[in-house]
Amino acid sequence: MSIELSNQQIENLFAFVKEKYVRYIDVQYELVDHLATAIEEEMNQDDQLSFEAALKEVYARFPITGFDKFLREKEKAMISYWRRKIGSIIMQYLSLPKLVMTMMLLVLYGTLTSIHSKWSLGLCFTLCIAALIYSLFFINNGSNNSTSNYLVLQKFNQISGGGTLALLPLCFANVLPSFNSLSPLMFTSWQFYLVTLFCTISTVLVHASIFEFPKIIKQEIDNKYAHLNIKLA
Amino acid sequence: MNSKLLRGSLETIVIKLLSDNAEMYGYEITQKVKEITSGELKLTEGALYPTLHKLEGKGILSVETKSIGNRNRKYYSLTKSGKKELKQQMSDMESYIANMILLLNPKLD
Numbered sequence: 001m002s003i004e005l006s007n008q009q010i011e012n013l014f015a016f017v018k019e020k021y022v023r024y025i026d027v028q029y030e031l032v033d034h035l036a037t038a039i040e041e042e043m044n045q046d047d048q049l050s051f052e053a054a055l056k057e058v059y060a061r062f063p064i065t066g067f068d069k070f071l072r073e074k075e076k077a078m079i080s081y082w083r084r085k086i087g088s089i090i091m092q093y094l095s096l097p098k099l100v101m102t103m104m105l106l107v108l109y110g111t112l113t114s115i116h117s118k119w120s121l122g123l124c125f126t127l128c129i130a131a132l133i134y135s136l137f138f139i140n141n142g143s144n145n146s147t148s149n150y151l152v153l154q155k156f157n158q159i160s161g162g163g164t165l166a167l168l169p170l171c172f173a174n175v176l177p178s179f180n181s182l183s184p185l186m187f188t189s190w191q192f193y194l195v196t197l198f199c200t201i202s203t204v205l206v207h208a209s210i211f212e213f214p215k216i217i218k219q220e221i222d223n224k225y226a227h228l229n230i231k232l233a
Numbered sequence: 234m235n236s237k238l239l240r241g242s243l244e245t246i247v248i249k250l251l252s253d254n255a256e257m258y259g260y261e262i263t264q265k266v267k268e269i270t271s272g273e274l275k276l277t278e279g280a281l282y283p284t285l286h287k288l289e290g291k292g293i294l295s296v297e298t299k300s301i302g303n304r305n306r307k308y309y310s311l312t313k314s315g316k317k318e319l320k321q322q323m324s325d326m327e328s329y330i331a332n333m334i335l336l337l338n339p340k341l342d
Contacts, residue, residue: 007303029298030259033306034278037260063279070282077286084292227298227305 003043005036009051013039016055020066024151026225027074031067035059078151082159089212093204102204109199113192124199131206150230152220160213239274243284245322246276248293248311252319256297256308259285285309293318 005013013032022028035058042054049057063069093102112120147153214232221230250265251257257265262285263276288294293315297308311319 004302010303029305030307033258033301033304034260034282036304037258037306041260041264061278069279073283073286077283077290080287080290081292084290224296224298227300 003040003047005040005051010036012051013055017067022067022071024071024149024154026150026152026228027071029228031070074151075155078155079159082156085216086159086208086213089208089216090204092212093208101207102200105200105203106196109196109203113196121195124195128199128202128206131203135206135209150225150228152225153217153230156213156217156220160209239276240280242326243276243280244288245326247281247284247288247309248315248319248322251294251309251311252316256310258306258308262309288315 010032013035014028017028017031017035022031035055038058038061039051039054042057043049043051059066092098109124112124147157218232221228221232246266247262250262254265259278259281263278263281266274266276285294289296289309291314292312294309295312295315297310298305299308300306
Protein backbone atom coordinates (compact mmCIF):
# COMPACT_ATOMS: atom_id res chain seq x y z
CA MET A 1 0.00 0.00 0.00
CA SER A 2 1.50 3.36 -1.04
CA ILE A 3 2.40 5.86 1.64
CA GLU A 4 0.41 9.08 1.83
CA LEU A 5 1.40 11.88 4.15
CA SER A 6 -0.89 12.59 7.07
CA ASN A 7 -2.55 15.94 7.76
CA GLN A 8 0.00 16.54 10.52
CA GLN A 9 2.89 15.94 8.15
CA ILE A 10 1.34 18.34 5.64
CA GLU A 11 1.07 20.93 8.43
CA ASN A 12 4.74 20.27 9.21
CA LEU A 13 5.59 21.01 5.59
CA PHE A 14 3.70 24.30 5.75
CA ALA A 15 5.70 25.18 8.88
CA PHE A 16 8.89 24.16 7.07
CA VAL A 17 8.35 26.40 4.05
CA LYS A 18 7.37 29.31 6.31
CA GLU A 19 10.62 28.82 8.22
CA LYS A 20 12.44 29.08 4.91
CA TYR A 21 11.05 32.62 4.42
CA VAL A 22 8.23 31.77 2.02
CA ARG A 23 5.67 34.26 3.30
CA TYR A 24 3.17 34.14 0.44
CA ILE A 25 0.38 31.72 1.26
CA ASP A 26 -0.37 30.89 -2.39
CA VAL A 27 3.30 30.02 -2.97
CA GLN A 28 3.38 27.93 0.21
CA TYR A 29 0.59 25.72 -1.15
CA GLU A 30 2.52 25.15 -4.37
CA LEU A 31 5.73 24.22 -2.60
CA VAL A 32 4.02 21.99 -0.03
CA ASP A 33 2.39 19.88 -2.73
CA HIS A 34 5.70 19.45 -4.51
CA LEU A 35 7.54 18.52 -1.34
CA ALA A 36 4.77 16.17 -0.23
CA THR A 37 4.65 14.33 -3.57
CA ALA A 38 8.42 13.93 -3.68
CA ILE A 39 8.57 12.78 -0.05
CA GLU A 40 5.84 10.21 -0.61
CA GLU A 41 7.77 8.82 -3.56
CA GLU A 42 11.01 8.62 -1.57
CA MET A 43 9.25 6.89 1.33
CA ASN A 44 7.49 4.47 -1.03
CA GLN A 45 10.82 3.49 -2.56
CA ASP A 46 12.49 3.01 0.83
CA ASP A 47 10.07 2.11 3.59
CA GLN A 48 12.82 2.54 6.22
CA LEU A 49 13.11 6.22 5.34
CA SER A 50 11.54 8.57 7.88
CA PHE A 51 9.51 11.64 6.92
CA GLU A 52 12.23 13.97 8.22
CA ALA A 53 14.99 12.19 6.31
CA ALA A 54 12.91 12.18 3.13
CA LEU A 55 12.24 15.91 3.53
CA LYS A 56 15.96 16.56 3.91
CA GLU A 57 16.69 14.62 0.72
CA VAL A 58 13.97 16.37 -1.26
CA TYR A 59 14.96 19.85 -0.01
CA ALA A 60 18.56 19.14 -1.00
CA ARG A 61 17.44 19.01 -4.65
CA PHE A 62 16.66 22.71 -4.49
CA PRO A 63 19.55 25.14 -5.04
CA ILE A 64 21.85 26.02 -2.15
CA THR A 65 19.84 29.21 -1.54
CA GLY A 66 16.79 27.11 -0.78
CA PHE A 67 13.51 28.50 -2.07
CA ASP A 68 14.96 31.93 -2.80
CA LYS A 69 15.37 31.41 -6.55
CA PHE A 70 11.95 29.75 -6.74
CA LEU A 71 10.42 32.81 -5.08
CA ARG A 72 12.26 35.36 -7.20
CA GLU A 73 11.30 33.60 -10.44
CA LYS A 74 7.73 33.31 -9.25
CA GLU A 75 7.60 37.05 -8.47
CA LYS A 76 9.02 37.91 -11.91
CA ALA A 77 6.55 35.60 -13.63
CA MET A 78 3.61 37.03 -11.67
CA ILE A 79 4.59 40.61 -12.62
CA SER A 80 4.90 39.56 -16.27
CA TYR A 81 1.51 37.83 -16.08
CA TRP A 82 -0.31 40.86 -14.66
CA ARG A 83 1.42 43.27 -17.02
CA ARG A 84 0.15 41.20 -19.92
CA LYS A 85 -3.38 40.87 -18.52
CA ILE A 86 -3.73 44.50 -17.48
CA GLY A 87 -2.15 45.59 -20.74
CA SER A 88 -4.80 43.71 -22.69
CA ILE A 89 -7.55 45.41 -20.61
CA ILE A 90 -6.09 48.84 -21.40
CA MET A 91 -5.86 47.96 -25.11
CA GLN A 92 -9.64 47.35 -25.11
CA TYR A 93 -10.02 51.12 -24.79
CA LEU A 94 -8.45 51.42 -28.25
CA SER A 95 -10.98 49.17 -29.95
CA LEU A 96 -14.76 49.08 -30.15
CA PRO A 97 -16.87 49.43 -28.14
CA LYS A 98 -14.70 51.16 -25.49
CA LEU A 99 -13.03 53.24 -28.20
CA VAL A 100 -16.22 55.30 -28.28
CA MET A 101 -15.65 56.30 -24.67
CA THR A 102 -12.00 57.09 -25.33
CA MET A 103 -12.93 59.31 -28.27
CA MET A 104 -15.57 61.12 -26.21
CA LEU A 105 -12.97 61.83 -23.52
CA LEU A 106 -10.57 63.16 -26.14
CA VAL A 107 -13.31 65.44 -27.47
CA LEU A 108 -14.21 66.61 -23.96
CA TYR A 109 -10.67 67.41 -22.91
CA GLY A 110 -9.84 68.73 -26.37
CA THR A 111 -12.78 71.14 -26.18
CA LEU A 112 -11.79 72.31 -22.72
CA THR A 113 -8.15 72.84 -23.63
CA SER A 114 -9.05 74.55 -26.91
CA ILE A 115 -10.59 77.40 -24.87
CA HIS A 116 -6.96 78.21 -23.98
CA SER A 117 -7.68 79.63 -20.56
CA LYS A 118 -6.47 78.85 -17.08
CA TRP A 119 -9.95 77.94 -15.84
CA SER A 120 -10.51 75.37 -18.61
CA LEU A 121 -7.16 73.77 -17.93
CA GLY A 122 -7.91 73.89 -14.22
CA LEU A 123 -11.20 72.10 -14.90
CA CYS A 124 -9.37 69.38 -16.87
CA PHE A 125 -7.03 68.70 -13.98
CA THR A 126 -9.79 68.88 -11.42
CA LEU A 127 -11.71 66.17 -13.31
CA CYS A 128 -8.58 63.98 -13.51
CA ILE A 129 -7.63 64.47 -9.90
CA ALA A 130 -11.16 63.88 -8.62
CA ALA A 131 -11.39 60.61 -10.56
CA LEU A 132 -7.96 59.58 -9.32
CA ILE A 133 -8.81 60.33 -5.68
CA TYR A 134 -12.07 58.41 -6.06
CA SER A 135 -10.25 55.39 -7.46
CA LEU A 136 -7.52 55.52 -4.82
CA PHE A 137 -9.67 55.97 -1.75
CA PHE A 138 -13.13 54.67 -2.50
CA ILE A 139 -12.56 51.76 -4.82
CA ASN A 140 -10.78 48.82 -3.32
CA ASN A 141 -9.35 46.37 -5.87
CA GLY A 142 -9.06 43.62 -3.34
CA SER A 143 -6.70 45.44 -1.05
CA ASN A 144 -7.01 44.73 2.60
CA ASN A 145 -4.65 43.80 5.40
CA SER A 146 -4.01 40.35 3.99
CA THR A 147 -3.09 41.43 0.43
CA SER A 148 0.62 41.22 1.15
CA ASN A 149 0.20 37.58 2.20
CA TYR A 150 -0.69 36.52 -1.32
CA LEU A 151 1.74 36.93 -4.19
CA VAL A 152 -1.08 37.04 -6.76
CA LEU A 153 -2.74 40.01 -4.99
CA GLN A 154 0.44 41.85 -4.14
CA LYS A 155 1.72 41.87 -7.70
CA PHE A 156 -1.73 42.67 -9.11
CA ASN A 157 -1.92 45.75 -6.90
CA GLN A 158 1.62 46.72 -7.80
CA ILE A 159 0.92 46.62 -11.55
CA SER A 160 -2.65 47.98 -11.54
CA GLY A 161 -1.99 50.80 -9.11
CA GLY A 162 1.10 52.35 -10.63
CA GLY A 163 0.01 53.64 -14.03
CA THR A 164 -2.41 56.38 -13.10
CA LEU A 165 -0.13 57.93 -10.53
CA ALA A 166 2.75 57.96 -13.00
CA LEU A 167 0.81 60.00 -15.56
CA LEU A 168 -0.46 62.81 -13.39
CA PRO A 169 2.90 64.52 -12.76
CA LEU A 170 3.47 64.58 -16.52
CA CYS A 171 0.37 66.70 -16.90
CA PHE A 172 1.45 69.10 -14.20
CA ALA A 173 4.98 69.42 -15.48
CA ASN A 174 3.65 71.32 -18.46
CA VAL A 175 1.06 73.44 -16.80
CA LEU A 176 1.77 74.37 -13.16
CA PRO A 177 4.32 77.15 -13.73
CA SER A 178 1.76 79.06 -15.84
CA PHE A 179 -0.78 79.10 -13.02
CA ASN A 180 1.57 81.06 -10.79
CA SER A 181 1.71 84.10 -13.00
CA LEU A 182 -0.96 86.69 -13.66
CA SER A 183 -0.20 86.81 -17.35
CA PRO A 184 -2.31 84.85 -19.80
CA LEU A 185 -1.37 81.30 -20.65
CA MET A 186 1.44 81.20 -23.19
CA PHE A 187 0.98 77.70 -24.47
CA THR A 188 1.79 76.32 -27.83
CA SER A 189 -0.75 74.11 -29.57
CA TRP A 190 1.24 70.95 -29.02
CA GLN A 191 1.21 71.59 -25.26
CA PHE A 192 -2.58 71.73 -25.29
CA TYR A 193 -2.66 68.51 -27.32
CA LEU A 194 -0.34 66.93 -24.78
CA VAL A 195 -2.55 67.95 -21.87
CA THR A 196 -5.59 66.60 -23.77
CA LEU A 197 -3.81 63.29 -24.34
CA PHE A 198 -2.56 62.91 -20.78
CA CYS A 199 -5.93 63.75 -19.25
CA THR A 200 -7.62 61.23 -21.55
CA ILE A 201 -5.13 58.48 -20.71
CA SER A 202 -5.39 59.25 -17.03
CA THR A 203 -9.20 59.08 -17.08
CA VAL A 204 -9.13 55.82 -19.06
CA LEU A 205 -6.81 54.28 -16.48
CA VAL A 206 -9.06 55.42 -13.65
CA HIS A 207 -12.10 54.00 -15.45
CA ALA A 208 -10.32 50.67 -15.88
CA SER A 209 -9.29 50.72 -12.26
CA ILE A 210 -12.88 51.23 -11.10
CA PHE A 211 -14.78 49.00 -13.54
CA GLU A 212 -12.42 46.42 -15.04
CA PHE A 213 -9.66 45.58 -12.59
CA PRO A 214 -11.95 44.36 -9.81
CA LYS A 215 -13.53 41.91 -12.28
CA ILE A 216 -10.26 40.39 -13.42
CA ILE A 217 -8.84 39.90 -9.95
CA LYS A 218 -12.06 38.28 -8.78
CA GLN A 219 -12.02 35.97 -11.80
CA GLU A 220 -8.41 35.05 -11.13
CA ILE A 221 -9.08 34.26 -7.48
CA ASP A 222 -12.22 32.23 -8.29
CA ASN A 223 -10.55 30.24 -11.10
CA LYS A 224 -7.15 29.49 -9.62
CA TYR A 225 -7.15 30.24 -5.92
CA ALA A 226 -10.57 29.12 -4.69
CA HIS A 227 -8.86 26.70 -2.29
CA LEU A 228 -7.29 29.62 -0.43
CA ASN A 229 -10.64 31.21 0.52
CA ILE A 230 -9.29 34.70 -0.13
CA LYS A 231 -11.79 37.38 0.84
CA LEU A 232 -11.47 40.34 -1.48
CA ALA A 233 -12.38 43.61 0.24
CA MET B 234 24.78 15.37 -18.92
CA ASN B 235 25.96 18.98 -19.17
CA SER B 236 23.38 21.02 -17.27
CA LYS B 237 24.00 24.10 -19.43
CA LEU B 238 22.87 22.16 -22.49
CA LEU B 239 19.75 21.04 -20.68
CA ARG B 240 18.91 24.53 -19.40
CA GLY B 241 18.73 25.88 -22.95
CA SER B 242 16.14 23.25 -23.91
CA LEU B 243 13.91 23.35 -20.84
CA GLU B 244 11.12 25.39 -22.35
CA THR B 245 10.95 23.12 -25.39
CA ILE B 246 10.92 20.01 -23.18
CA VAL B 247 8.12 21.34 -20.97
CA ILE B 248 6.00 22.54 -23.89
CA LYS B 249 6.45 19.23 -25.76
CA LEU B 250 5.54 17.13 -22.71
CA LEU B 251 2.42 19.18 -22.10
CA SER B 252 1.39 18.84 -25.73
CA ASP B 253 1.54 15.05 -25.33
CA ASN B 254 -0.28 15.08 -21.99
CA ALA B 255 -3.43 17.12 -21.38
CA GLU B 256 -2.18 18.39 -18.02
CA MET B 257 0.71 17.67 -15.68
CA TYR B 258 1.94 18.89 -12.33
CA GLY B 259 5.49 19.98 -11.62
CA TYR B 260 6.83 16.86 -9.96
CA GLU B 261 5.18 14.68 -12.59
CA ILE B 262 7.11 16.56 -15.30
CA THR B 263 10.45 15.85 -13.59
CA GLN B 264 9.59 12.17 -13.27
CA LYS B 265 8.38 11.91 -16.88
CA VAL B 266 11.65 13.31 -18.21
CA LYS B 267 13.61 10.87 -16.05
CA GLU B 268 11.43 7.98 -17.25
CA ILE B 269 11.58 8.78 -20.98
CA THR B 270 15.35 9.30 -20.93
CA SER B 271 16.00 6.33 -18.60
CA GLY B 272 17.54 8.66 -16.05
CA GLU B 273 19.94 10.32 -18.50
CA LEU B 274 18.26 13.70 -18.09
CA LYS B 275 17.34 14.88 -14.62
CA LEU B 276 15.26 18.01 -14.24
CA THR B 277 15.91 19.61 -10.90
CA GLU B 278 13.30 21.65 -9.08
CA GLY B 279 15.60 24.63 -9.26
CA ALA B 280 15.51 24.44 -13.07
CA LEU B 281 11.95 23.30 -13.71
CA TYR B 282 9.85 25.69 -11.60
CA PRO B 283 11.39 28.92 -12.91
CA THR B 284 10.66 27.60 -16.42
CA LEU B 285 7.06 26.77 -15.54
CA HIS B 286 6.53 30.17 -13.93
CA LYS B 287 8.08 31.96 -16.90
CA LEU B 288 5.89 30.11 -19.38
CA GLU B 289 2.83 30.81 -17.23
CA GLY B 290 3.77 34.50 -17.11
CA LYS B 291 4.04 34.57 -20.92
CA GLY B 292 0.59 33.01 -21.29
CA ILE B 293 1.94 29.80 -22.83
CA LEU B 294 0.74 27.65 -19.94
CA SER B 295 -2.48 27.84 -18.01
CA VAL B 296 -2.93 26.58 -14.49
CA GLU B 297 -5.71 24.79 -12.65
CA THR B 298 -5.64 23.94 -8.96
CA LYS B 299 -7.27 20.69 -7.87
CA SER B 300 -7.81 19.20 -4.47
CA ILE B 301 -5.79 15.99 -4.00
CA GLY B 302 -6.56 14.35 -0.68
CA ASN B 303 -5.26 16.62 2.06
CA ARG B 304 -3.58 19.17 -0.18
CA ASN B 305 -4.03 21.17 -3.40
CA ARG B 306 -2.10 20.65 -6.59
CA LYS B 307 -1.37 22.92 -9.55
CA TYR B 308 -1.81 21.35 -12.94
CA TYR B 309 -0.25 22.95 -15.99
CA SER B 310 -1.61 22.73 -19.52
CA LEU B 311 -0.87 24.40 -22.85
CA THR B 312 -2.90 27.41 -23.93
CA LYS B 313 -3.71 28.18 -27.57
CA SER B 314 -0.59 30.36 -27.72
CA GLY B 315 1.30 27.46 -26.19
CA LYS B 316 0.29 25.15 -29.02
CA LYS B 317 1.50 27.75 -31.56
CA GLU B 318 4.71 28.17 -29.58
CA LEU B 319 5.26 24.40 -29.70
CA LYS B 320 5.41 24.43 -33.52
CA GLN B 321 7.91 27.27 -33.45
CA GLN B 322 10.08 25.71 -30.77
CA MET B 323 10.12 22.28 -32.41
CA SER B 324 11.08 23.85 -35.73
CA ASP B 325 13.85 25.89 -34.05
CA MET B 326 15.12 22.84 -32.17
CA GLU B 327 15.23 20.64 -35.29
CA SER B 328 17.12 23.33 -37.14
CA TYR B 329 19.52 23.76 -34.22
CA ILE B 330 20.21 20.03 -33.93
CA ALA B 331 20.81 19.75 -37.69
CA ASN B 332 23.27 22.64 -37.59
CA MET B 333 25.08 21.26 -34.55
CA ILE B 334 25.49 17.92 -36.30
CA LEU B 335 26.98 19.72 -39.31
CA LEU B 336 29.35 21.68 -37.11
CA LEU B 337 30.45 18.78 -34.96
CA ASN B 338 30.60 16.12 -37.69
CA PRO B 339 31.97 17.86 -40.77
CA LYS B 340 32.09 15.61 -43.87
CA LEU B 341 35.61 15.10 -45.13
CA ASP B 342 36.04 15.49 -48.89
